[in-house]
Amino acid sequence: MTQAVTSQVVILDYGSQYTQLITRRVREVEVYSILLPGDATFKRVFEENKPTAIILSGGPNSVHVKGAPSVPDGFWEECEKRQIPVLGICYGMQLIVHCLGGKVEGLGKGEFGRMPVVDIPTHTKLFGEDIEPQNVWMSHGDEATVLPDGFKCIGKSEQGCVVAIEHETKNLFGLQYHPEVTHSEKGMRTLKHFLFNIAKCERSWSMANVLEEQIQIVKEKVGETNHVICALSGGVDSCVAATLVHRAIGDRLHCCFVDNGLLRYKEAERVMVMFKNELHLPVDCVDITEKMLSELKGVSDPERKRKIIGKEFIECFKEYKKTVEKKTGVVPKFLVQGTLYPDVIESCPPPGSDQKHSHTIKSHHNVGGLPKELGFELIEPLRVLFKDEVRRLGKIMDVPRNFVARHPFPGPGLAVRILGDVTENNALETLRLVDEIYINAIKEFGLYDEIWQAFAVHLPIKSVGVQGDQRSHSHVVGLRAITSNDGMTADWYPFEPKFLQEVSNRITNQVRAVNRVVYDITSKPPSTIEWE
Ligand SMILES: Nc1ncnc2c1ncn2[C@@H]1O[C@H](COP(=O)(O)OP(=O)(O)OP(=O)(O)O)[C@@H](O)[C@H]1O
Ligand SMILES: O=c1[nH]c(=O)c2[nH+]cn([C@@H]3O[C@H](COP(=O)(O)O)[C@@H](O)[C@H]3O)c2[nH]1
Ligand SMILES: NC(=O)CC[C@H](N)C(=O)O
Numbered sequence: 001m002t003q004a005v006t007s008q009v010v011i012l013d014y015g016s017q018y019t020q021l022i023t024r025r026v027r028e029v030e031v032y033s034i035l036l037p038g039d040a041t042f043k044r045v046f047e048e049n050k051p052t053a054i055i056l057s058g059g060p061n062s063v064h065v066k067g068a069p070s071v072p073d074g075f076w077e078e079c080e081k082r083q084i085p086v087l088g089i090c091y092g093m094q095l096i097v098h099c100l101g102g103k104v105e106g107l108g109k110g111e112f113g114r115m116p117v118v119d120i121p122t123h124t125k126l127f128g129e130d131i132e133p134q135n136v137w138m139s140h141g142d143e144a145t146v147l148p149d150g151f152k153c154i155g156k157s158e159q160g161c162v163v164a165i166e167h168e169t170k171n172l173f174g175l176q177y178h179p180e181v182t183h184s185e186k187g188m189r190t191l192k193h194f195l196f197n198i199a200k201c202e203r204s205w206s207m208a209n210v211l212e213e214q215i216q217i218v219k220e221k222v223g224e225t226n227h228v229i230c231a232l233s234g235g236v237d238s239c240v241a242a243t244l245v246h247r248a249i250g251d252r253l254h255c256c257f258v259d260n261g262l263l264r265y266k267e268a269e270r271v272m273v274m275f276k277n278e279l280h281l282p283v284d285c286v287d288i289t290e291k292m293l294s295e296l297k298g299v300s301d302p303e304r305k306r307k308i309i310g311k312e313f314i315e316c317f318k319e320y321k322k323t324v325e326k327k328t329g330v331v332p333k334f335l336v337q338g339t340l341y342p343d344v345i346e347s348c349p350p351p352g353s354d355q356k357h358s359h360t361i362k363s364h365h366n367v368g369g370l371p372k373e374l375g376f377e378l379i380e381p382l383r384v385l386f387k388d389e390v391r392r393l394g395k396i397m398d399v400p401r402n403f404v405a406r407h408p409f410p411g412p413g414l415a416v417r418i419l420g421d422v423t424e425n426n427a428l429e430t431l432r433l434v435d436e437i438y439i440n441a442i443k444e445f446g447l448y449d450e451i452w453q454a455f456a457v458h459l460p461i462k463s464v465g466v467q468g469d470q471r472s473h474s475h476v477v478g479l480r481a482i483t484s485n486d487g488m489t490a491d492w493y494p495f496e497p498k499f500l501q502e503v504s505n506r507i508t509n510q511v512r513a514v515n516r517v518v519y520d521i522t523s524k525p526p527s528t529i530e531w532e
């Protein structure tokens with residue numbers, strides 16, 4: 001840290017998928033923030049740290065269920081005594097209501113995804129001038145049905161749920177929606193208003209030296225003589241991670257690109273050419289297609305697939321160790337991965353970690369899918385960052401645009417886009433062709449940079465069609481295209497009908513195995529970006 005930190009926001013984590021995003025939003029406006037587990041002790045919250053403001057995160061639990069996580073004893077009194085403003089978000093708001101004498105209930109309905117907030121009064125402390133209805137992102141099943149004394153409702157959803165509250169005199173605020181996700185239109189304005197106008201935080205933290213800090217950490221961890229393997233995929237994250245580590249330790253970095261048999265059309269050849277011509281880092285390609293597909297044969301369960309893939313990746317890197325040893329005479333001890341925060345939170349880290357209240361959404365191959373015995377120490381310089389932050393880091397280091405601007409592609413590849421057994425029905429071949437046609441059309445129509453991620457999905461069902469006056473009984477493919485900033489929330493991309501018409505025509509004409517194309521119009525939440 002280059003400057004003295006004068007303000008500090010403590011964020012208590014109740015297991016929301018978005019907690020780190022709150023931290024990041026606070027960082028974005030140059031205020032230092034620290035994330036503590038929801039059950040942090042009184043001492044940790046108030047004595048080891050000196051909060052200027054406190055934010056209570058969302059979380060999967062219900063406050064009224066026995067054993068649900070809460071704030072430490074004496075919390076509310078201390079906040080009042082020290083005049084620390086508190087903002088509760090989603091579960092955090094429900095916690096305020098529940099702890100201070102109101103009522104939270106699960107009424108069997110729920111609000112997920114985009115929803116307008118209406119009925120914002122003219123004079124509120126939390127919204128300031130933002131009194132017009134605003135679209136926000138919700139993800140809750142419980143709702144506040146009785147507010148504690150002294151609180152008033154300052155916003156409702158269209159369904160009539162109380163979605164924003166504040167105390168008449170104390171600086172206590174609650175939002176049922178997620179202001180921290182970019183799809184909440186004025187969320188960032190509300191957070192800034194809370195931080196700067198209500199809590200009077202000062203800007204005293206800068207991201208400018210994150211890069212230097214990380215390079216220093218890698219140097220210290222690796223030391224003067226150790227060698228390091230990097231799992232390099234051709235995606236943004238691992239390219240940025242590799243470039244950063246290369247700056248720290250130079251030629252003691254050895255990159256390994258894995259052709260796992262689950263890649264897109266001609267991906268391995270294309271990426272290897274890009275590495276050679278543009279990235280200028282030494283990369284070996286290792287082909288494990290046969291082993292991977294034999295391990296995946298007969299497996300349909302998404303989590304099992306992910307675990308198998310995670311294990312095969314690591315097996316491959318262990319073998320690659322030997323290659324490096326032969327070349328350099330040194331056994332590499334470290335493995336660099338381009339793990340980002342969304343990979344970590346969705347995989348839900350092991351018990352005992354600070355994120356114990358989170359649910360597993362899916363086991364990303366590079367986190368939750370890893371086997372117990374790794375055989376490496378991990379180096380993950382991007383582990384607390386989000387994709388758009390990583391893209392910015394990449395730009396600072398002059399990582400070529402061809403890598404930085406690429407759509408993300410998951411390590412488990414087409415395996416999580418073929419629902420059911422990956423090895424059946426020529427699904428890999430079909431999906432490769434469909435995906436190639438789809439992505440080429442997106443590029444041709446000049447839409448690639450407007451879309452955050454786009455891909456096709458192979459469904460395990462057949463439908464009846466008529467092709468050349470003959471009955472066909474063939475596969476259905478789904479197309480997905482989303483907009484997002486960080487992959488934590490997403491909305492579907494509203495293609496013009498002309499584009500969809502053209503792409504559907506091309507697919508059904510050029511890919512014999514497909515007679516029906518559907519377009520996915522679901523946001524995240526409630527869906528995820530990938531289908532598995
Ligand atoms: N085919 C691959 N070969 C080697 N390593 C891989 C491969 N696929 C994924 N990885 C490793 O797993 C990590 C996580 O994969 P992920 O797809 O999230 O990141 P990425 O490929 O680097 O970037 P992007 O999200 O833009 O695709 C990568 O950063 C990389 O370290
Ligand atoms: O390397 C990866 N290993 C994985 O196991 C994995 N699962 C999802 N993704 C990518 O993560 C982002 C968020 O995806 P979801 O909304 O589907 O969870 C999207 O960009 C997904 O493509 C993965 N990347
Ligand atoms: N996202 C959240 O914080 C959800 C809170 C609570 N579990 C609900 O469903 O209402």
Ligand SMILES: [Mg+2]
Nearest residue numbers: 235409410411
């Ligand atoms: Mg990738």
